[in-house]
Amino acid sequence: MQIRRRDLLAGAAAAMPRGAAAGSFDINSVRADFPRTRTAAYFDNASCHPLSVQSAAALHRFIEWNTNEVGEPWWPYWSEARQQSKALFAELINARPSEIAFLRSTVEAESNLLNGMNIQAEGGNVVTNDLHYSASIYNYKMRQKAGLDVRIVKHRDWQLDLRDFERVVDKKTKLIAVALVSNVNGYLCDVKALSQLAHAHGALLYADIIQCVGAIPIDVKAMGIDLAAASTYKWLMGLKGFGFAYIREDLQGTVVKPTQHSGGVRFNYAPWTTTPDPKQEDIGFSPVTGPGRYEVSYASCSGIICALESLKYIKQLGVDNIRAHSRALTGRLQKEMPRIGYPSITPPGNESPILAFATRDPQAAIARLKQAGVHVAMRFGNKMRISPSVYNSQEDVDRLLNALS
Template sequence: MKSDRRRFLAASASLALPAAAAEPDFARIREEFPWTGKQLMLNPAGWHPMRKEAIAAMHRYLEFKLYGPGEGRGEHAAGHQEEARRLFAQLINAAPGEISFVQSTLMGENLVVSSLGIPGGKWNVVTDELHYEGSIYLYKSLEKQGLDLRIVRQRDHRIDIRDVERVVDRKTRLIACSLVSYLNGFRADIKALAGLAHAHGGYVYADVIQSAGAVPIDVRDLDLDFCACSGYKWLMGDRGLGFLFVREGLQGKVARRLHYGDRQFSDFRYHIYPYDPPGPYPASWKVRAGAGGLFEVGNIANVVAAGHASNLRFILELGVPRIQAHARPMVERLRKELPRLGYPGLTPDGTPTPISAFVVEKPDVLRAKLKKANIDTKVEWNQMRVSVSVYHNNADIDRFLEAVS
């Protein structure tokens, strides 16, 4: 069994992407996703299939847990946590000290909201209809506690900055939205929203789970204050571990510590036993700097971090612009052909994201067609959402269009 696992790890490593300077071989990349041989999966916006090499990286950590140190296993003991933090920071042009691990995207948003003192009695929060469902629940729940909540309606399947301007004022504490909407793929004008929030003394938060790894993100250029995402969508990892960005200048000043735990300090020393060094009773420690020192509390999932680190290396080496360019022709084809087949589009023209949404008159009929063709895409309410990633090709789009026609 052990030798079989080693052969699997070696085979997976041999499929690593060529040097970044080389033109990517997307047929070879497709081989890294065995799901493609079992089912046509057009829902990476829901849960992205994992790469062989990412699973192999997780196995390397688990082999350390199984066999202990030795034969190089000890280097995987921490699950490459700090590498994952550093690589995610690189992906969004942040500093590692601006990244905290969080359980999920929504946990990150909750931490931001609470650290800003929301609901409070004097502020309002501005969000919009295209923000994530869990976030709408969050703010509507806080509204019951006295929050002045302002939800901007969509027009032509997009959020118009002029409509946001009408509801933002000097009491706006936070503008919260999705950089890319999970509903229809619309990309918000975050830079304009940040400028609007800052001009009124407020802050901006972006849910980036549908954008990190799929479209370029530069938190400096966007002037973002906060953003968060999990790793199981376009970062190609597993659930249970995500990232929260907190701009350095806000740490400990605007965004304050809410909970306390052992990931927030180092060099802990007791001063209660014989031969202990002298110091304050009962112990002393050094407080960790950075977003992690503010918001991380206890243990994180090392096995998930190992997969994240592997996937982030892959994404950075391939390059998000290349990922975006690979998906674009297939996305454009879907947006052109599906309305002709009786599925009106819900995604604004020219939207530069891999997510497209369509109206479905009879969702049960469509689900039956997709099941018969062994295709997984999201059909919920009277809408269909189709998403495209690195492992797809034009033959997949042919098969899908034939199935839904």
């Protein structure tokens, strides 16, 4: 079978969810796009979001293209897909494409950005908190062991209090690092207040946005976020091992230096060239400029192809509609779960698609949910995390509540 570039692009155009309209979307069409909904009430999107049929089809076309004789070179499609996916991600968070780099992992990106800031050598400190992702906290603890001044704010009743940050941020603080939405209980932190605090002390604000980008509106400019990262396997409905970093344009290569090297090399001697230029050095090189300077080698083709489909899908549904949809489900769960014996550890009115509930008997609860075909996550011993997405319905919520009642 011959796959041509226009087949891939045509396939991409067909990726639009059916029935999406301003103000709402057709839940039945969306459910049809996620075959997983046929067999289970899947509420574990904060662990890993299922793929849509559109993304799966794009991946199949890509595999076909790689497996069989191809009609056309793949590079033009690939190059377009790279640009389009960066442009759509930038639009989603109100950044410019020139502020977006590809990444492999959220945690790795945070670590690399931190390395590029040279904070320890300059005697600076980093402020983070215990609702940040555990692998990131581990990273900061290891750096603390190696001499970096790290200050970890503890949550109070599963929320962060600005005053606790004010107490530890000082003129030597170079970075405040937070998860915009916590993977523990979905707590959405007041990132605007934290960025104001950071900026008032000459520091930057890093936000791990993996648990919210695609699910709630994010505006990095309005929120004062300087650096951010998210891979695509959660609310961007994509694959593991691929994602996007946001690096504010004026910080690139200056305040946040690349820590890996990416660029082109020119050989200026025979047999590489028949016309060496005596004025040029033997091996010349030109570094990549712009956000590509934070990328090394090829980004994941399958990651980009999948992200492109899902970014189009999310755009078509509309993030405000996505948020409104999950709010109806989380609102009901916040009300009903405590009534049947599961107190919430997510603050009331919290604007994220993730909730967590204290569970008296985690094993029994999981067994009952499994029996009913309902997927949730049990984390940190007894915290039941429920994270509905675009295809979850009120009937899914009924199923979950009935199983636990």
